[in-house]
Amino acid sequence: MTTHRFDPAFTDNVINAMGPKTTPRLRKLMAGLIRHMHDFAREEELTVDEWMAGVQMLNWAGRMSDDKRNEGQLVCDVLGLESLVDEITFTLAEEAQDAPTATAILGPFFRADTPYRENGEDIVKTKPADAEMTFMHGRVVDFQTKQPLVGATVEVWQASTNGLYEQQDPEQVEFNLRGKFKTDEDGKYSFYCLRPTPYPVPNDGPAGKLLELMDRHPFRPAHIHIIATYDNYRPLTTQIFDRKDKYLDNDSVFAVKDSLVVDFVPRENDPQAAIELKYDVKLVK
Numbered sequence: 587m588t589t590h591r592f593d594p595a596f597t598d599n600v601i602n603a604m605g606p607k608t609t610p611r612l613r614k615l616m617a618g619l620i621r622h623m624h625d626f627a628r629e630e631e632l633t634v635d636e637w638m639a640g641v642q643m644l645n646w647a648g649r650m651s652d653d654k655r656n657e658g659q660l661v662c663d664v665l666g667l668e669s670l671v672d673e674i675t676f677t678l679a680e681e682a683q684d685a686p687t688a689t690a691i692l693g694p695f696f697r698a699d700t701p702y703r704e705n706g707e708d709i710v711k712t713k714p715a716d717a718e719m720t721f722m723h724g725r726v727v728d729f730q731t732k733q734p735l736v737g738a739t740v741e742v743w744q745a746s747t748n749g750l751y752e753q754q755d756p757e758q759v760e761f762n763l764r765g766k767f768k769t770d771e772d773g774k775y776s777f778y779c780l781r782p783t784p785y786p787v788p789n790d791g792p793a794g795k796l797l798e799l800m801d802r803h804p805f806r807p808a809h810i811h812i813i814a815t816y817d818n819y820r821p822l823t824t825q826i827f828d829r830k831d832k833y834l835d836n837d838s839v840f841a842v843k844d845s846l847v848v849d850f851v852p853r854e855n856d857p858q859a860a861i862e863l864k865y866d867v868k869l870v871k
C-alpha cells in the first residue's frame with residue numbers, strides 16, 4: 587500500500603525500510619536525517635527544480651574536492667554546521683568536567699603530515715612583503731592542577747597575508763606557516779609566525795555560490811589554528827582570534843567564541859618580531 591507523500595506515514599515507511607543489520611546509532615541518525623529532510627521538504631513545499639539545484643550543488647562540491655580541497659566541509663562551514671557540531675561536542679564534554687580551553691572547528695586546511703619544528707623556530711618560510719612578524723609562546727598545562735605538561739604537542743597553522751594557506755598557493759613553499767612543537771621541561775612552546783589577517787573562505791565553488799545567494803560575505807576573522815595533544819588528555823582542536831579584527835562578530839563560518847579572542851601586544855628588543863602573543867593551552871583529561 588502506498589501513502590500520500592505529504593502524509594507523515596510516508597516518512598515512517600522510508601525509515602522502517604532499514605534492515606536489522608544497522609547499528610542502533612546509525613539507525614537513529616538516519617531516522618533523524620530522513621525525518622528532518624522530509625519535514626523540510628513538506629514545510630517549504632520544495633519544488634523539483636529547487637531540490638535538483640541542491641543535488642547539483644552536492645555534485646559540484648564532490649567534483650571540486652580532492653586531497654587539497656574539501657568543498658563538502660566548506661559548504662557545511664558556511665551553513666554553520668561544523669561550528670554547531672563543535673559546540674555540541676564541547677558542551678557535552680564540559681558537562682562532564684570544568685571548562686578547559688574551548689574548542690573550535692578544524693576547517694578544511696589542516697594537514698596531517700605537518701613536520702615537527704624546534705621551539706623558537708620561524709614558521710614563516712615564504713615571507714610576504716607585508717608580514718607583521720609575531721612571537722607566539724605559552725605553556726600547555728593541566729586545566730585543573732595548572733601543572734605544565736612536558737612533551738605535549740602543539741600544532742599550528744595559519745593563512746598568509748594574501749588569504750591563502752600554503753596548499754592553495756603555489757608561491758608558498760610546502761608547510762609554510764605550519765608546524766608541530768613539543769613542549770619543553772617547563773611545558774613551554776614557542777615559535778615565530780605572522781600576525782594573522784582576515785581572509786575569505788574559497789568562494790569560487792558551491793560554498794561561495796551559497797554565500798552569494800544568501801547575500802553573505804565570505805570573510806573569516808584573523809586567526810591561528812591550534813591542535814594540542816598529550817597522553818591521556820582530551821585532544822584539543824581550536825582557533826584563536828585577534829581581538830582587533832573587524833569580522834569577529836560575523837565570521838562566515840561562525841567559529842568565534844569569546845574565550846578564544848586574544849590580544850597581540852608590542853614586543854621589545856626582538857629583531858625578529860615587533861609583536862607577541864602569549865597563549866596558554868589548558869587541557870583536561
Ligand code: BEZ
Nearest residue numbers: 660663693694695787839
Ligand atoms: C579555516 O579557518 O581554515 C576555515 C574554516 C572553515 C572554512 C574555511 C576555512
Ligand code: FE
Nearest residue numbers: 693695745811
Ligand atoms: Fe583558517
